[in-house]
Amino acid sequence: MSLEAALQRLNDALARLEEAAEHRIELDLTIAGRGIEVQALSEDRSRLARELDASYARFSTLETANRDVSRRLDQAMESLRHVLEPQDR
Secondary structure, three states, X not given: OOHHHHHHHHHHHHHHHXXXXXXXXXXXXXXXXXXXXXXXXXXXXXXXXXXXXXXXXXXXXXXXXXXXXXXXXXXXXXXXXXXXXXXXX
């Protein structure tokens, strides 16, 4: 094998190695980008879960207040009926 042929093979091997390294760098950047996306999605999910929990708590509070108001209205209507009933004397 001639020196020229050996150098050509070496150059070809170095070119393939460089391509592989560039491909690996692109792949690593893509993976890193995906990791950032996954982290952002995870943070969004956590934030949405907290907001949902807060909404459920607020709903529960409003539901309790609604029941209380309804009970008080029923009592007020009953009192008005009693006051407005004709008195048999």
